[in-house]
Amino acid sequence: MAPIATAKGCAWKEPKPLNCDVCIIGAGPVGLLLGNLLGRRGVSAVIVEKQPKPYDLPRAVHFDGEAMRVFQAASLAEEVLPHTMVGRGMLFKDTNDTVVVDWSRDQNIGPMGWHESNRCHQPGIEDALRAGLDRFAHVQLIEGVAVTDIEQDETGVDVTLAGGRTVRAVYAVGADGANSFVRRRLGIGEDDLGFKEDWLVVDLILKRPRPDLGDYSVQFCDPVNSATYVRGVGDRRRWELRLPDDRAVDPNESEIWQRLSRWITPEDAELERSAVYTFRSCVAESWRKDRVFLVGDAAHQMPPFMGQGMCAGIRDVANLSWKLGQVLYGGEDVLWSYESEREPHIRQFIELTVSLGKLINQTAAGEAPKGKMKSIWPELGAGLGTRKGVGGALAPQPRIDGVLADDFAKQGFYVLASRAIESDLPMVVGAQDWLAEHGVEAVVVRPDGYVLEVVAV
Ligand SMILES: Cc1cc2nc3c(=O)[nH]c(=O)nc-3n(C[C@H](O)[C@H](O)[C@H](O)COP(=O)(O)OP(=O)(O)OC[C@H]3O[C@@H](n4cnc5c(N)ncnc54)[C@H](O)[C@@H]3O)c2cc1C
Numbered sequence: 001m002a003p004i005a006t007a008k009g010c011a012w013k014e015p016k017p018l019n020c021d022v023c024i025i026g027a028g029p030v031g032l033l034l035g036n037l038l039g040r041r042g043v044s045a046v047i048v049e050k051q052p053k054p055y056d057l058p059r060a061v062h063f064d065g066e067a068m069r070v071f072q073a074a075s076l077a078e079e080v081l082p083h084t085m086v087g088r089g090m091l092f093k094d095t096n097d098t099v100v101v102d103w104s105r106d107q108n109i110g111p112m113g114w115h116e117s118n119r120c121h122q123p124g125i126e127d128a129l130r131a132g133l134d135r136f137a138h139v140q141l142i143e144g145v146a147v148t149d150i151e152q153d154e155t156g157v158d159v160t161l162a163g164g165r166t167v168r169a170v171y172a173v174g175a176d177g178a179n180s181f182v183r184r185r186l187g188i189g190e191d192d193l194g195f196k197e198d199w200l201v202v203d204l205i206l207k208r209p210r211p212d213l214g215d216y217s218v219q220f221c222d223p224v225n226s227a228t229y230v231r232g233v234g235d236r237r238r239w240e241l242r243l244p245d246d247r248a249v250d251p252n253e254s255e256i257w258q259r260l261s262r263w264i265t266p267e268d269a270e271l272e273r274s275a276v277y278t279f280r281s282c283v284a285e286s287w288r289k290d291r292v293f294l295v296g297d298a299a300h301q302m303p304p305f306m307g308q309g310m311c312a313g314i315r316d317v318a319n320l321s322w323k324l325g326q327v328l329y330g331g332e333d334v335l336w337s338y339e340s341e342r343e344p345h346i347r348q349f350i351e352l353t354v355s356l357g358k359l360i361n362q363t364a365a366g367e368a369p370k371g372k373m374k375s376i377w378p379e380l381g382a383g384l385g386t387r388k389g390v391g392g393a394l395a396p397q398p399r400i401d402g403v404l405a406d407d408f409a410k411q412g413f414y415v416l417a418s419r420a421i422e423s424d425l426p427m428v429v430g431a432q433d434w435l436a437e438h439g440v441e442a443v444v445v446r447p448d449g450y451v452l453e454v455v456a457v
Pocket of ligand 1: 025030049055060146147148175176178181201277295296304306307309310311
């Protein structure tokens, strides 16, 4: 195309479209992780982020062992670990300070090959993910430019950036958060699962040790003033405080300290940042329109009571990334299974989170039955392979001579068996107890750690 504007000594040419396999809209933790996972698979990607610099407000403080396994798949576990500490678990207390539900976590390495619960600092995790992209010449991050339009045809997607530049990709992925432009542009509605509350989230940095606050996170169940305390990494501590629906204005700093005074004062800690969030529970009515997919908060949202929102997005991209890689390399089209596998899975987390929200907000002293809580590991919804027995379950990840099984199999398919059997796939012998518990001798494990099928031995 001819120059469209000239000035003495220079000619401004209309920029050529950027071509890539996958255009990712949004560089939150989910979009950044997807860029890394695709990068490792040799898939070219352009990530477009509207903010000029990383988002700095308080959000995720916890992720689970499965999420850590996905950071491992991106070859970033070592980079993520310094921003974490092993989680002790969560206690639910009533207004008499009596523990009504105990959700303690194992302090040893769990079945995923990592600790079951990890406290984290989200900006630190995002820094590690952002730096990870530098490893791939075929993955480009464009910051400070919003996506303003998306059009697709039979062979690809045109993603328009503010200023008019376009990215031409074979597929596009909306990782653009709760208020997703991509979701709205595709005309996809949300299934509202009924939870909507405003909470004030306050991040503090201790000025002096306060061991009495404890290492557990605590949900203070209270029909009037429910609150959450989170033991963060290092000197970081967080409180999440439910706000009245009928308030005229949000609390100012002195009102925040007033509400925190039961636990902490400005003498002990400095207020790093605070923000009001509306916690919602919803799922997009569809997670795909032809060549465009939704992941992370763009596809689903839940209150943070279980620390699972970001984890769910991490599972989305673990599921989608290997399928995109397979299709782009000319393999069988397995992309149809993304939504059908992930959607019923996330609903189980949202339903449990909402029921915990009710416990936190509606339980007066003496009302709640006492008990212990266990983590859930739902199976995938219908999709690849059968769902009989252990099909669709998350497989454990043993170590083979010190090497984690997924790495041993180079993040591809492998057989996990209680003894060596004949197979064309890489063979991992281990996890005998888990296999016996499910009454099988061998299973095929997919690149995202879930069981594809039972192997007849
Ligand atoms: C108080 C709080 C506590 C939480 N605690 C936890 C926890 O402990 N554990 C957990 O797992 N989860 C937790 N979560 C949830 C977690 O923070 C989110 O699920 C996670 O940040 C979602 O990541 P994302 O990448 O999908 O979206 P986001 O982080 O929202 O990123 C979306 C990105 O897209 C960009 N974008 C938007 N529109 C455009 C556009 N048109 N063009 C280009 N870019 C665009 C945005 O600027 C943004 O950077 C918590 C959330 C809150 C609010």
